Amino acid sequence: MSDISSTQPDPSMIGGIPKAPFVRLPDPVAIFTRRAARFATLAATSELSPYLGFLASIAEAQAAAVPSLPPPELPDAAIVARAGQFAMPPLDRGAFKPDATLRATCACLLEAFAAISKPEAAEVALGRVHSADRPALDAMIASILSDSIPFETVAEHVYVAATLQVHFARLAARLDSAALVPVGVGACPVCGGPPVASLIVGWYGAEGTRYASCALCSTLWNEVRVKCLACGSTKGIGYQEVDGGTGTIKAETCDECGSYVKVFYQHKDVALDPVADDVGSLGLDVLLRADVYRRAGVNPYLIGY
Numbered sequence: 580m581s582d583i584s585s586t587q588p589d590p591s592m593i594g595g596i597p598k599a600p601f602v603r604l605p606d607p608v609a610i611f612t613r614r615a616a617r618f619a620t621l622a623a624t625s626e627l628s629p630y631l632g633f634l635a636s637i638a639e640a641q642a643a644a645v646p647s648l649p650p651p652e653l654p655d656a657a658i659v660a661r662a663g664q665f666a667m668p669p670l671d672r673g674a675f676k677p678d679a680t681l682r683a684t685c686a687c688l689l690e691a692f693a694a695i696s697k698p699e700a701a702e703v704a705l706g707r708v709h710s711a712d713r714p715a716l717d718a719m720i721a722s723i724l725s726d727s728i729p730f731e732t733v734a735e736h737v738y739v740a741a742t743l744q745v746h747f748a749r750l751a752a753r754l755d756s757a758a759l760v761p762v763g764v765g766a767c768p769v770c771g772g773p774p775v776a777s778l779i780v781g782w783y784g785a786e787g788t789r790y791a792s793c794a795l796c797s798t799l800w801n802e803v804r805v806k807c808l809a810c811g812s813t814k815g816i817g818y819q820e821v822d823g824g825t826g827t828i829k830a831e832t833c834d835e836c837g838s839y840v841k842v843f844y845q846h847k848d849v850a851l852d853p854v855a856d857d858v859g860s861l862g863l864d865v866l867l868r869a870d871v872y873r874r875a876g877v878n879p880y881l882i883g884y
């Protein structure tokens with residue numbers, strides 16, 4: 580018997596050529612495994628070696644935790660469908676309430692983080708997170724989800740942010756990518772959050788296309804090139820890199836709003852990772868700061884720098 584559905588045009592193909600998808604949902608184990616390897620590679624040659632090595636261990640713990648965790652609970656299907664109709668993200672960060680799965684994720688990861696070798700200050704900070712009561716922990720979660728981590732307690736928040744990255748990537752992975760729609764300038768279509776950076780990818784059928792990478796849930800979503808991801812302007816866009824750069828890591832600057840978000844040319848170097856290489860290219864932030872551009876990409880691992 581022939582399959583009738585196979586005679587219908589496939590919306591992901593145009594004239595036999597695959598069409599660039601609007602979103603690519605995360606595969607949590609693959610993402611954190613890849614990130615751990617990238618942090619380790621960068622640590623081998625960077626001046627930030629101890630910190631990058633520490634973050635490699637954090638990403639390793641994130642990847643290792645995923646298979647043992649209970650399944651995360653998505654919002655009701657009706658809420659997800661309604662969000663799509665109104666161009667809203669299905670996971671509402673503002674209304675997020677920590678649930679049993681997040682608490683289990685937190686407990687699992689904090690235990691794993693305890694086994695990582697780290698400097699004294701990072702050890703003390705982890706001890707504070709361990710001994711934090713539920714309201715204190717929930718306050719940290721709320722600060723991270725509203726992108727307002729207090730400077731004085733960044734070290735504590737780094738551990739909780741790593742936990743939330745795992746939880747939200749697992750939630751995002753369970754969504755139906757076909758139901759997701761654009762929700763605003765530079766906003767993740769899954770959780771509504773800002774990007775850490777953007778990637779020019781080399782995927783088959785999407786070569787040279789740009790994807791912004793969510794700082795929280797690791798969803799990648801399509802954005803046109805030469806556009807500010809902070810204000811949406813297509814005017815006054817420039818590109819800067821450090822002296823002697825390889826042309827694979829640049830800052831996309833915007834003269835309209837005075838901000839920048841990094842762009843990684845992953846089609847030229849597939850190893851580039853939006854989070855690891857963002858930390859690894861701190862020199863570019865120092866350069867841009869001197870040029871009075873404001874950093875718009877969000878990365879909890881860079882707040883203290």
Ligand SMILES: [Zn+2]
Nearest residue numbers: 767770793796
């Ligand atoms: Zn997101």
Ligand SMILES: [Zn+2]
Nearest residue numbers: 807810833836
């Ligand atoms: Zn702008």
